[in-house]
Amino acid sequence: MFVYDFSQGNKDMRDLLGGKGANLAEMTNLGLPVPPGFTITTKACQVYLATGEEPPGLREEVTEHLRRVEQARGRRLGDPDDPLLVSVRSGAKFSMPGMMDTVLNIGLTDASVHGLARQAGDERFAWDSYRRLIQMYGKTVMGVDGARFDEALEDAKRRHGAEHDVDLDAAALRDLVASYKRILREETGQEFPQDPRTQLDAAIRAVFESWNAPRAVIYRRQEGISDDLGTAVNVVAMVFGNLGPDSGTGVAFTRDPATGARGVYGDYLPNAQGEDVVAGIRNTVPLSELARLDKRSYDELLDIMARLEAHYADLCDIEFTIERGKLWLLQTRVGKRTAAAAFRIAVQLVDEGLIDEEEALRRVDGWQLAQLMFPRFDENARRQAIAKGMNASPGAAVGRAVFDSATAVEWARRGENVILVRRETTPDDLDGMIAARGILTCRGGKTSHAAVVARGMGKTCVCGAEALDIDVSARTLTGPGGVVVREGDVLSIDGSTGEVFLGQIPVVDSPVVQYFEGTLDPASGDDLVRAVDRLMKVADARRRLGVRANADTPADAERARAMGATGIGLCRTEHMFLGERRRHVERLILAESDTEREAALEALLPAQRRDFIEILAAMDGLPVTVRLLDPPLHEFLPDLTDLAVRVAEARARGEEAAEDARLLSAVRRLHEQNPMLGLRGVRLGLVVPGLYAMQVRAIAEAAAQRIAEGGEPKVEIMIPLVGSVEELERAREEATAVVAEVAARAGVDLAIPIGTMIELPRAALTAARIARSADFFSFGTNDLTQTVWGFSRDDVEAAFFPAYLDMGIFAVSPFETLDVEGVGRLIRLACEEGRAVRPDLKLGVCGEHGGDPESVRFFHQVGLDYVSCSPFRVPIARLEAGRAAVLHGDDPGSDSR
């Protein structure tokens, strides 16, 4: 069975009937006024794509279902006297808007066009419908370049002095039909088929084939939709909204998709077809106008909307047409909505008893929560948008416009906030992007260099604001209506909406963030804050994953705790070696004797101890995982090239520069071609005597002092970059001895777990051996992604990620969302093999993926104990951890093994 009448399906048959077909069937069975029609299944498409031929029996099934439609409408397809016309539309399981093909008005021929004219009493309408058919059919089925038809249409308008399509009369349209047919003949050597059934069969095949159109393939890659699904095809009797003032077409929402407010929202366009709305030729009126124009249809629509919302238990998005006073529903689906609307609606539906709290949690996600947490422009401020581009990287940024990176860097250095404005950015602009508060480009989409790099930096970006024109030499930006922005003028850009404003707009913190930080009581917040609060409580109650934060300072630790983190999963120690202490690190590196080196280490010890005491105090009673020093030593020295130039310049001036020359020699000695693959992590710890011992001593002494102060320190030591168990064993032995010595001296019991990062493929591949010597694993997904793929984020993100996203090689940067197939496979393997050896092995993740919604769900599935992420992302991880438990069940890995 390859064909289903609408009365034979339902909304749960999306796999077979596609989203559109399943919903048309659901509405039909609800008794709603849907034009008669049928759906050819995705299975038929799969067979066609695999074999190149329609599956056996399909033609006969179509014949039978077509007959039913003809009976229901009392017309025959293409009947010269009173033709039935049908539309042929794609409809895949997952919505792929605009990606595949549609052919309307099938059934019109040189003969039946007259019958349609007579029946409709409107000759212009009939010829317009016919020329639309030939245009769509020519393009979609016969593969003619659409521009040829557009030229002929423009030509006709010019000849008839018509401004718009609608100004062409019946005679002009008849001539246009002749022109279109000539184009088909010239381009393909074939005639437009006069047999309606031939038209129908060819259109069905064309829709099947459109599944593999390049743009559809790339779209699927980007959205992560499987190529194997195929599309269903819906064949529906045409109804017309353009048959006079008692006809029309519209869109309706059961709640406001922007705010979530209850009520009737939508637009209506009298005497028009759906395509005309898209073409934007005439302005729509608010849906409420329909009450005035056609009260009966309006009331019927409202009644249907209420039924659909109750039925779907969600916001519905409905397309309808009124043909001479008769309401027809053409489509419905669960409607898209803004982040704020999603939270509000989910909670409203719980309150209305339509869904339970778990279902409400399914209805929101971490990306939406993230949207709500960005600072935004004060809604009450006066504003003047001069353009709108893509909302490439969210946030609100204000600064002076600059037109090149050097200026951005220079102005930023003197304390100015700047917005870097470029036609498009290149890797040369990196410095400028770093220096700027926000980035604005006139070219490129969400995968452009500017967009990708800005998102990676977490920097506000609006890209592709095409209405703006840059003159770099004049240092001006010209907007619509002749608005001119000069270098130094203040701009405000909204990365969440894509809007660009002249002048400074006040930026306000998100009330959701204020709520998370505890400065806003949800009871005194608006309904959005209350909705967030309610769903966070549901998520916290359901989640099995712990959520910790990556925090290196007491301030970050406190912030993280406020945000709901129940520990620190990654406390990096390298930042503690900057500033004043850098001098000691330099001494350590430049030491020419053991004595010098030990003196430098000794100087660092009290400072390190103080750091840890403060952090342990801030997180008293909660676990704090301290990672021993990871980066290569030369990161604490000046840049090789800069220093070499400085020395050369000094010498050219006849100066000696002895100090710099000595430094240069050390930098050269330590210089690595690939520092990411160099002497760092545990390698450094094993090769530089005393370094790790000093850090471990500082940690242990800090813990001892906290105990003496009556605190409850729960510190854990983490060894980075382990590739083999022998490395871990050596480092562990040394650390254990130091801890024991400190404990004995202080007379306290210091139970400090020692674990390892799993951030190299080899560590994951040998997890069973490493687990014997580790109290815990913490997956470092940043490094793991780098080594599994063999690229470093710094080096390649700007160089080829935009191109890869465009080509569909990546759907998303693997540094943003975990690459489950590659990196995830290693993580799963390490979890399974590590736990097999040591069932109580604690497992966590401390890469940036720990705060990415999709990745959090994966971490839940593989059975980690916790994720750790930046403090700002802690609420997102909490929400997604709760959702993961609801979506995938509590049992770790239950749905994955």
Place this chain on the structure above:
Amino acid sequence: MFVYDFSQGNKDMRDLLGGKGANLAEMTNLGLPVPPGFTITTKACQVYLATGEEPPGLREEVTEHLRRVEQARGRRLGDPDDPLLVSVRSGAKFSMPGMMDTVLNIGLTDASVHGLARQAGDERFAWDSYRRLIQMYGKTVMGVDGARFDEALEDAKRRHGAEHDVDLDAAALRDLVASYKRILREETGQEFPQDPRTQLDAAIRAVFESWNAPRAVIYRRQEGISDDLGTAVNVVAMVFGNLGPDSGTGVAFTRDPATGARGVYGDYLPNAQGEDVVAGIRNTVPLSELARLDKRSYDELLDIMARLEAHYADLCDIEFTIERGKLWLLQTRVGKRTAAAAFRIAVQLVDEGLIDEEEALRRVDGWQLAQLMFPRFDENARRQAIAKGMNASPGAAVGRAVFDSATAVEWARRGENVILVRRETTPDDLDGMIAARGILTCRGGKTSHAAVVARGMGKTCVCGAEALDIDVSARTLTGPGGVVVREGDVLSIDGSTGEVFLGQIPVVDSPVVQYFEGTLDPASGDDLVRAVDRLMKVADARRRLGVRANADTPADAERARAMGATGIGLCRTEHMFLGERRRHVERLILAESDTEREAALEALLPAQRRDFIEILAAMDGLPVTVRLLDPPLHEFLPDLTDLAVRVAEARARGEEAAEDARLLSAVRRLHEQNPMLGLRGVRLGLVVPGLYAMQVRAIAEAAAQRIAEGGEPKVEIMIPLVGSVEELERAREEATAVVAEVAARAGVDLAIPIGTMIELPRAALTAARIARSADFFSFGTNDLTQTVWGFSRDDVEAAFFPAYLDMGIFAVSPFETLDVEGVGRLIRLACEEGRAVRPDLKLGVCGEHGGDPESVRFFHQVGLDYVSCSPFRVPIARLEAGRAAVLHGDDPGSDSR
């Protein structure tokens, strides 16, 4: 059963009895004169190490076996009148020379020492035996620092005016016994035990425990011996070679271990014990002297040697003692031998009918063959060795001595051959090591920086020549006897023997290489060349693995073919972009428009085509796998720091340097922090328009032309650095289209397989998907090792490999021998999952491991079709591929799944 009498075991019981015990048992059962004794099993040791106690019943079994020994010798252990003395020696499955403990003369006490003196009629002998027991027991069992005993001995010698130990008389030795006992008391608070059985039990425990001594643990890690095996313990009745002129001790070989020549070889030391030979106090005499000293024992020994060799069917290494005219065998084992001896003996044994050809193949290995292929000093040349160090990296190097790296670089630049002489090297010496022909150090062993780095470079190195003394400021090297080498004097160093010679010794090519290159007919070569020829034929007949070569030039290709390569597994194209063509590459990189870039590519096309035509001609009829451009573009530009300094200097001189400044800006733009993880391989191919298409065109056109010339080109295109199947698909589509176009234009059929490198963990992890789009996989084990471990060879080899080898974290550099546990696991996984999807998938390896003996065996086991390595290593790979088939069977993976 934890104890075996020697009569109860045999040579195949090494797992249980250890190597020494198994061979003592074998000899006992052959009826040879072995002193009575027994072996405590490795199993007993394992139990002891796991529980800290002797296994139940062990003590009773020892008692019973000890009684048998007492009966056989007619003496009781420690009998005051006529004591039985026994030795307690470790003996593991694999030889660990000097790593574990031995205690001799157990059974001596204050009382029995007198009995021994009476029985032996030699009081001095008895007291000397007693002081040796206390010394060994004190050190081994009671844990006293050996230096304390040495000091007391030196003290005694000083007091008695004795030059050597043997000059101390009985009275002096009795005093020494008293001193030793006092030391024990002072150091441990305990007395030397006067109960013989207590001595025995404690010695057995000490030997068990010596298995976990740090040096033994490290040795095992370095040799890849499992920690779980444990050691057996051999308890043997003592026999004495130091009881007068009719006593003695010696070592015998059944063939010459140096050359493999048949005959009697060995050394004999009259009136001495085995330890005295090691101590080197007196000089040994050739074994043939024994015929004169003790004809009966000599004849008996010769008879036994013939029996043992026939029995073991191999060269035997025998230790024996003659006690007052009675011959005793203390140990035998299959003897170590030089590489040349190994080949000669293996073939001799076949000719003698003792082994078959497959067994002969098992008896040699690729490392030995490699030894035979290095150039060597002319054996006929006059030579004067001034010192001997470690043979750290083989080969023969001649050059002028220089004492610092800067001088090495400077002299090498002006065309001198230099030997870099350093106390020890550091990473600062890298430039000098690269510039030198050979490296000589006075400090450090085979895992020192100099040794590790030189082996990595394939450069001759002698290290740790401690007899030499360097005075860097005087620029002299002083040797034994006051030999002085001044900077500029010529040295010759032999990295295969560790010898250092004054002056220039002529270097000759290895006759084995001449044979492989076809310039030496084996029939006219010596017996070594004939032996190699014979075993290579056996290997070629047995091996299942194909052997190809990595070759980029026609000359290399021809050399590889001569060496027996049946194809090129890796033809890199980057070397083709050097020299004159670099200008075009610079144009390509600096192109500011499509036109400029295309012009540069067009200029490169004919040159590339010529390259491929020549290589395909050289390898006509054999497969040639061409890898498209892999390295990042900036490798073709000058070094950033050098250029920045040049520009700064020019500007300081007031010059404009516009050209350099423009270049600098390009270099900066392309500069990557981690080029190994940057824009290279397929990423470059996808991002730089036209680059791969140009290369593919050159390849296809070359193949077409070779066909036109009547040749049989079998070229394959390999895409480097693929991480996801989508990358491969894109590159493949482009290449397929170009090949099709060239084929159509030339009117020939071009069947060019397109495959991929598997050199990133992600490629291995997603091999099942990648296999669908690849005609072959070629494992790039260098990059795979880098990414699996997260370190780059260039950056870390010098920085921490020496330390890691010393710590036992590595047994060998993973860049030399494949890391089976980590990298190998991914390779196995990719092979299995790739072949599951595509059973005809061709699998090969083209990293340097393709020529490493141990790695070749792994590649055989996982079922690869071929290995590819440098031309010089092709014979090694052929030999090892044959050995792998013999050792592991033909069936791929049969013993591994």
